[in-house]
Amino acid sequence: MPERIYVVGHGAITCLGLDMDETWRGLIAGKSGLRRQPTLGRDQFLQDVAGVVDDLAAVSRTEDRELTRLSARFLTLSMAAARAAWADAGLDRLGDRIDADRAAVVVGSAFGGLDFLEAQQARARKRQDLSVSPFLVPGLLINQAGGQISQQLKLYGPGMAPANACASGGHAIIFGAMLLKAGDADLALCGAGESAFMPAIVNGFYTMKALFGAKAGDRSENDPSAASRPFSRDRSGFVMSEGAGMIALATASAVERLGLKPQAELLGYALNSDGSHMTMPNQERITRCVGQALRNAGVQPDSVDYYNAHGTSTQANDATETKVLKEVFGDRAGKLLVSSIKGALGHSLGAASAIEAAACVRVLSDQIVPPTINYLADPELDLDYVPNQAREARVRTILSASFGFGGTNNVLVFGRADGSGS
Numbered sequence: 001m002p003e004r005i006y007v008v009g010h011g012a013i014t015c016l017g018l019d020m021d022e023t024w025r026g027l028i029a030g031k032s033g034l035r036r037q038p039t040l041g042r043d044q045f046l047q048d049v050a051g052v053v054d055d056l057a058a059v060s061r062t063e064d065r066e067l068t069r070l071s072a073r074f075l076t077l078s079m080a081a082a083r084a085a086w087a088d089a090g091l092d093r094l095g096d097r098i099d100a101d102r103a104a105v106v107v108g109s110a111f112g113g114l115d116f117l118e119a120q121q122a123r124a125r126k127r128q129d130l131s132v133s134p135f136l137v138p139g140l141l142i143n144q145a146g147g148q149i150s151q152q153l154k155l156y157g158p159g160m161a162p163a164n165a166c167a168s169g170g171h172a173i174i175f176g177a178m179l180l181k182a183g184d185a186d187l188a189l190c191g192a193g194e195s196a197f198m199p200a201i202v203n204g205f206y207t208m209k210a211l212f213g214a215k216a217g218d219r220s221e222n223d224p225s226a227a228s229r230p231f232s233r234d235r236s237g238f239v240m241s242e243g244a245g246m247i248a249l250a251t252a253s254a255v256e257r258l259g260l261k262p263q264a265e266l267l268g269y270a271l272n273s274d275g276s277h278m279t280m281p282n283q284e285r286i287t288r289c290v291g292q293a294l295r296n297a298g299v300q301p302d303s304v305d306y307y308n309a310h311g312t313s314t315q316a317n318d319a320t321e322t323k324v325l326k327e328v329f330g331d332r333a334g335k336l337l338v339s340s341i342k343g344a345l346g347h348s349l350g351a352a353s354a355i356e357a358a359a360c361v362r363v364l365s366d367q368i369v370p371p372t373i374n375y376l377a378d379p380e381l382d383l384d385y386v387p388n389q390a391r392e393a394r395v396r397t398i399l400s401a402s403f404g405f406g407g408t409n410n411v412l413v414f415g416r417a418d419g420s421g422s
Contacts, residue, residue: 002181006255006262006417009089009248010358011081014345015051015241018059019084023345023355024362027370028390032225032344034239037197044199046206047213049220049227051241051346052197053077067148070139072113073242077351078145078193079152081244082107085358086153086189089248094258103155104185105146106176107246108162108169110350110404111196112142118198145193157185165404166310166347168192169245169354170412174269176249186254191354193244202240208279210314212237226374228347230311230340231318231385233378238312241346245354247361262417264361267397268297274407281320281403283327290328290401293411299397301329304336306369306393308356308400311340312347317403322381337393339386343373353402353410360398360414369393 013019015033016026026033033051040048056073059080067075082105086092116139120132138144143161150159158179162171169192176188196202205211212227213236214220220227228239250260270293274282294301309321326333341359348355363369368390375387398414 003251003253005177005180005266006250006252007247007264007266007361008250008255008260008262009085009091010246010263010361011084011088012243012245012355012358013053013059013077013080014243014355015053016345018055020358024359027341027344027359028368030371030373030389032373034225034227034241034346036224040197040202046203047211049212049224049239050197051239053242069135070113070116070144071119072116072139073195074109074113074193075139075145075148077195077242077244078107079148081191081193081246082149082153082189085246085248089260091248097258099186100154100156102157102186104157104159104176104179104188105150105155106160106162106172106188106190107146107149108164108172108192108350109142109145109194110163110165110168111194111201113140113144114198115195116140149189155189164408165406166349167353167402167404167408167410168350169352170357170402170410171271172354173247173357173412174271174410177266177269180249180251186251188249189246190249191244191246192351194349194351195242196349197240197242205240210237212239228313228343229374230309230313230343230372231378231381232374232376234376235313235315235318237314238342239346241348243345243348243351243355245351245358247354247357264364264417265415265419266412267299267415268413269293269411270296271410274409276407279405281317282407283320283323286320286403286409287324287327289409289411290324290399293399293413297413299413302332304397304399305395306337306363306398308360308398309338309340310401310403311342311372313342318381322383325383333383336384337369337386337391338383339370339372341370353400356400357412360400363395363398364414364416367392367395369395
């Protein structure tokens with residue numbers, strides 16, 4: 001029988017905070033990390049509202065010379081969140097008690113180190129020189145994040161690098177759990193990092209009308225922090241951000257052997273593909289994914305207390321996700337707590353679902369549900385989106401869902417570590 005899988009550590013770095021504690025305090029307070037960014041000048045970018053991690057150097061480890069040479073922000077973000085999750089689990093203090101050959105690292109991204117590529121191309125054009133940094137190619141690779149984490153933390157087990165668009169972080173957590181259930185590892189450090197503020201990417205999202213686009217008189221004109229507004233009647237696209245989230249998973253036997261403290265249980269999960277459109281969410285396939293995750297977890301819909309939504313603030317996603325919840329939960333959908341933290345954090349693309357998973361661990365420990373900020377009621381979307389203020393609640397079981405371009409979906413099911421959510 002496959003072992004139970006526990007979350008034993010978590011970490012994040014976001015536009016709201018340089019660690020998970022600061023991020024969580026901001027989420028619960030209903031704060032936003034979004035603002036106008038002078039670096040996203042209108043001479044190159046079609047949108048200048050974004051969520052950027054301030055003072056990234058403050059969380060960088062200067063002894064990691066490879067990260068400095070590789071110069072891709074997603075690597076530094078990923079490394080910072082990975083160290084935080086590893087330390088949060090107390091695994092940094094166990095030394096040789098950890099079998100490093102059975103510690104997996106599964107870390108993904110949607111875009112990887114494209115910022116490094118752009119910087120090197122600009123440098124070559126300016127100098128009229130065809131040469132580029134010898135670290136450019138390794139710095140571009142999405143699997144370099146996991147590689148650097150393995151190198152710095154001395155972990156030698158299986159390594160994977162999911163590149164599943166905006167679902168990358170959730171896929172990483174699921175693939176890590178699969179390795180543990182298959183007996184290929186005892187521990188798995190899983191998540192994703194992202195920083196993709198390049199003109200072609202920002203402008204590409206904007207021209208396809210996925211990115212936030214304000215009309216004259218929009219409330220964001222005077223308050224850029226109001227630009228991301230999931231499930232709100234005036235939602236008009238997501239706001240790009242950067243960040244990283246990591247989860248440390250352990251089998252039940254590893255928890256006991258190493259004396260780890262479970263923070264939550266990963267009860268189940270599901271993955272599937274829409275197979276219908278390159279960008280539009282498919283209600284039927286997402287509904288199937290949510291249902292399959294519940295079945296795999298052995299959880300009845302009536303037992304779910306909170307749904308951590310993908311909630312991008314686009315017209316299509318938020319309407320589709322609401323319909324999915326009504327189909328899965330029926331009459332109980334109106335009693336389900338639903339919120340999207342992308343109102344506060346923006347959309348960090350591949351890293352978003354890993355950051356959201358870390359937030360779910362905090363919900364279970366603190367019994368507080370973060371709000372969907374910037375919310376104005378939409379008569380077409382009539383669920384309880386925990387509008388604008390955090391809410392204390394008895395939360396035993398959580399679903400966290402993510403959907404990516406290309407039609408790639410995942411759903412995670414978390415329960416309390418004491419087993420009351422199973």
